[in-house]
Amino acid sequence: MRRYLADIGDTPCTEGLHALVLREVETPLLREVLAFHDGNQSRAASALGINRATLRKKLAAHGLL
Numbered sequence: 001m002r003r004y005l006a007d008i009g010d011t012p013c014t015e016g017l018h019a020l021v022l023r024e025v026e027t028p029l030l031r032e033v034l035a036f037h038d039g040n041q042s043r044a045a046s047a048l049g050i051n052r053a054t055l056r057k058k059l060a061a062h063g064l065l
Helices: 002-008 017-036 041-048 052-061
Strands: none
Touching: 017 041, 017 052, 041 052
16 A cells, blocks of 8 residues: 555545545456356355445446456
8 A cells, every 4th residue: 555655656546546446456356356266156255245235336346347
């Protein structure tokens, strides 16, 4: 995270740093957890600590369905 912050420096982030970081890491995280659980959304959601409906919304939002 420190390296990431150093790389962006004082560049303004209109969407906010939290949204920027989530956008960068959430898609690969969802993809890898789902693959690890062989596409089983219930197990993937459990591993992520979210419910299956939330996982499906996130998958749809990231174009992973």
